[in-house]
Amino acid sequence: MAKIGIVDTTFSRVDMGAIALSKVKENSEHEIERYTVPGIKDLPVACKILFEKHNSDIVLALGMAGPKPIDKQCSHESTLGLQTVQISEGKHILEVFVHMDEANTEKELYEITKNRTEKHVVNALELLKGKESLSKYAGMGRRQGKEDEGSIKLEK
């Protein structure tokens, strides 16, 4: 039994934390710690706190970024912080970021967000099993938030 941290934001227009929570419960018996922060740039330190103070084994960092160039800069800054936390802790953070310009309608935005969040919950559960648990899918062009692109193999 492991402990999964889930951090989400009040900025997001979709309740990504609720989606992740219910997917974890549907697929595992792992313990869950939730943390909600204002926006995407507040995620890294929350992950750090989930590892250090709440003994999480892996964290899902759930964020939505606005459609403008400055929003891409924010998600970039957050990602760099998430890299720093992962490396210093030696533990995975699965970054589930949705950019609002990925979708043309609110419905599509919701669907991308739900699909990406749920698939990364499954990835997190696999990573908890061991470093070769995902090797069966290596190089298969898997995508989160949209359809898989598949593997390219050379004909003999």
Added chain:
Amino acid sequence: MAKIGIVDTTFSRVDMGAIALSKVKENSEHEIERYTVPGIKDLPVACKILFEKHNSDIVLALGMAGPKPIDKQCSHESTLGLQTVQISEGKHILEVFVHMDEANTEKELYEITKNRTEKHVVNALELLKGKESLSKYAGMGRRQGKEDEGSIKLEK
């Protein structure tokens, strides 16, 4: 009772520190430490000093960025420094940055700045209460400096 650090700049055209100070006092009994630096890139080390030498529990980093591309670069650099400080301290810094090209008039610039600063003071007060204090607003599309965008829910 916690201690809230407030760092502001002489570069900003709005007295963000005064706005934050009065909002903290209006909503809490927390102790306050203020620090004023020249510009946005001086904020991270000031936050570090507020945590290390003045025992702040959370810091509000208040800055204004000019309208040019080089100014976006400056705010980016400052943000990366703020990420480093937060992660090494394991404590939140709420970054309250206003870009001068967000507004068309001085009046609008003032209003965005005041709104964003005050809303982030409220976020800071919530974060001090615990990691799930903001969960009631998770995924609700909350914004600082402008109107909330609201939550997207799928019809059943």
Added chain:
Amino acid sequence: MAKIGIVDTTFSRVDMGAIALSKVKENSEHEIERYTVPGIKDLPVACKILFEKHNSDIVLALGMAGPKPIDKQCSHESTLGLQTVQISEGKHILEVFVHMDEANTEKELYEITKNRTEKHVVNALELLKGKESLSKYAGMGRRQGKEDEGSIKLEK
């Protein structure tokens, strides 16, 4: 006898891990540790874990990046993480990244990927031999994934 870490992704459309594994076995007796992660931004912490928990002496970080600007941002973020891990460990990570817009067809993408992966396996084996093992090729315009460009020498 050294230990070579190999990290690959489920995002990649080519099974880079398999290509690397077979090239290492073809050219050496070194021990191998494999790790598969979802995407390119999950590589750095996996490298860290391969060094710290699995005693790897060098790691090959194999990733494919999509064709869009946001994908370039992701590979950039991953690279910065890989830099941090290398520097903190004092050990090389050979980054083998393929950008999907480098190729016009799936066949070409496969060939670039195979060529780059195999050549970097050879580089890794050289680096394990010592710091001057590659000096015989210094300044020779060697390329991975395409033809070498060769050395420029001044006529006397």
Added chain:
Amino acid sequence: MAKIGIVDTTFSRVDMGAIALSKVKENSEHEIERYTVPGIKDLPVACKILFEKHNSDIVLALGMAGPKPIDKQCSHESTLGLQTVQISEGKHILEVFVHMDEANTEKELYEITKNRTEKHVVNALELLKGKESLSKYAGMGRRQGKEDEGSIKLEK
């Protein structure tokens, strides 16, 4: 009595170190340590050495950047290094960077450089007095290298 570090470059077309030295002497009795490096990217480690080996209390990092995009990249890289040093030392570095495309003539470039350098010397002297020494100028739109922009206040 404090010790002020001054780092300048041989790349700069204006002798920024000399301007800073004479301004410090004109306004204080503080001890000074000077360090000259080739270019802007050599500043961060020189600051580190001024703090660690020469016990500086604050450092002025004086640099000039060329007019091309690659030069902006260099100044960005230097700034990130300066952030890292400041945060690890818990001490301020006042970055005084001039971009050659800020001016249309050599005379103007000289004047911007002198103005910015001297104003930041004064800022450094204030910061040495304490964290609220600059609070009297908070939000006043102060600029270095050009005219102040002034404070925006709402009419009652």
Added chain:
Amino acid sequence: MAKIGIVDTTFSRVDMGAIALSKVKENSEHEIERYTVPGIKDLPVACKILFEKHNSDIVLALGMAGPKPIDKQCSHESTLGLQTVQISEGKHILEVFVHMDEANTEKELYEITKNRTEKHVVNALELLKGKESLSKYAGMGRRQGKEDEGSIKLEK
């Protein structure tokens, strides 16, 4: 007597390591440690190893970057790594990077590379003498790889 580290790459089209080696020997009796890596992003960890395992006092990091935007990204990433190493070691790395789009012909590329490498060897020798050894050239607009731009002085 100091020890100078020299790291070069097999990617470069000019044998920068050989140029540096012969210039160091021509101008000093310092000991030299050479390290050759595949490309520009492998330089930082090699510098770290030259400092930590081979006791270098200063390192010359010699690299050539391709002409495309992705190549600029690579040199940027390498530079950030070099910053991290310098700051953690408290020792200078002189970065000698040549961008292939700086030259129009192979001959010109060779000449820029040779000039920049040799001038930075001289800079390294000066830095080894002390922190004010280059102060006589402060603000003189010195350039590596091309002609100096000279100092701007105000007429009285």
